[in-house]
Amino acid sequence: MQKLFQYKGIKTSLLLLVLGLISFFIQNTFYGYIDKNNVLQDSILLPLGFLLFILGLVGLFLSLLRIWYQGKDQ
Numbered sequence: 001m002q003k004l005f006q007y008k009g010i011k012t013s014l015l016l017l018v019l020g021l022i023s024f025f026i027q028n029t030f031y032g033y034i035d036k037n038n039v040l041q042d043s044i045l046l047p048l049g050f051l052l053f054i055l056g057l058v059g060l061f062l063s064l065l066r067i068w069y070q071g072k073d074q
Helices: 002-006 008-031 045-073
Strands: none
Touching (some): 008 045
C-alpha cells in the first residue's frame, strides 16, 4: 500500500477526489437552496465538484491500470 503513494498519478487523483468532495460539502452547506419562487439557487461549486470528482476517478483508474500493466511485464 505504501508503494502506491509513490506514484504522482495516484497522489494527484486522490487530491482531485478530495477537492471534489470538499466542493460538494461547501455547496450543500452554504449555497444550495430553493428560493421562494421555487428556483434553485446554485453556485459554481456544484459543477466544479462534479468535474474534479470525475477527473479524480478517471485519473485513479488510469493510474492503477498503468501500475497493473507495468507489474504484469515484470
